[in-house]
Amino acid sequence: MNFVSRNFSIKAIVCVTIGSLFFTSIMADKKELSESSVAAVSECASACGLPSHVNLSGDRFPVVRTDAEWQERLTEIQYHVARQQGTERPFDNPYHDKKEIGLYRCVGCDTPLFSSTEKYNSGTGWPSFTAPVDQRTIAETKDISYGMTRIEVHCAVCGSHQGHVFSDGPEPTGLRYCINSASLNFQEAATPEAIIELVEAWYEQ
Numbered sequence: 001m002n003f004v005s006r007n008f009s010i011k012a013i014v015c016v017t018i019g020s021l022f023f024t025s026i027m028a029d030k031k032e033l034s035e036s037s038v039a040a041v042s043e044c045a046s047a048c049g050l051p052s053h054v055n056l057s058g059d060r061f062p063v064v065r066t067d068a069e070w071q072e073r074l075t076e077i078q079y080h081v082a083r084q085q086g087t088e089r090p091f092d093n094p095y096h097d098k099k100e101i102g103l104y105r106c107v108g109c110d111t112p113l114f115s116s117t118e119k120y121n122s123g124t125g126w127p128s129f130t131a132p133v134d135q136r137t138i139a140e141t142k143d144i145s146y147g148m149t150r151i152e153v154h155c156a157v158c159g160s161h162q163g164h165v166f167s168d169g170p171e172p173t174g175l176r177y178c179i180n181s182a183s184l185n186f187q188e189a190a191t192p193e194a195i196i197e198l199v200e201a202w203y204e205q
């Protein structure tokens with residue numbers, strides 16, 4: 001069953017607006033940011049480390065489970081992060097420094113979300129990616145909690161919170177998807193091409 005093509009409009013993630021002065025100041029001098037830094041990493045970490053307060057409740061996603069079903073499927077930290085928009089501790093999570101080739105699937109519904117191909121070391125202590133593996137499976141919500149304007153990202157199929165996307169990432173996209181390990185399950189693959197085959201197989205289910 002092809003959930004995505006049936007249920008979603010394709011959404012290009014090409015224009016992420018970070019409205020707060022906090023992030024504007026980070027973007028003001030990317031060179032300085034990349035060369036420094038304790039201070040820059042600390043600012044990134046604090047922005048990633050704050051939980052989200054967007055409303056992802058309701059039955060607007062193709063995969064809907066009861067709260068009891070979510071708690072049965074997920075561990076305590078997975079439930080807290082994915083279903084309560086929480087955040088895990090930096091560096092103390094399984095995928096932040098994982099370098100193996102493979103596919104990162106949604107912990108809530110196994111949808112392909114990220115690939116090792118786009119993974120990089122942001123220094124924040126959370127898994128970081130320059131792009132999702134397929135833009136149709138990641139959705140965004142504007143998050144204005146804590147006096148900041150952030151872009152929250154979640155699974156488009158089940159609504160599980162993943163993290164945030166910031167515009168201080170490396171080329172080619174300039175984006176940094178700061179994602180919680182607790183929202184992901186890793187599936188190892190032999191090659192980058194094999195990752196794409198896994199994504200295609202999911203669409204053909």
Ligand SMILES: [Zn+2]
Nearest residue numbers: 106109155158
């Ligand atoms: Zn999901």
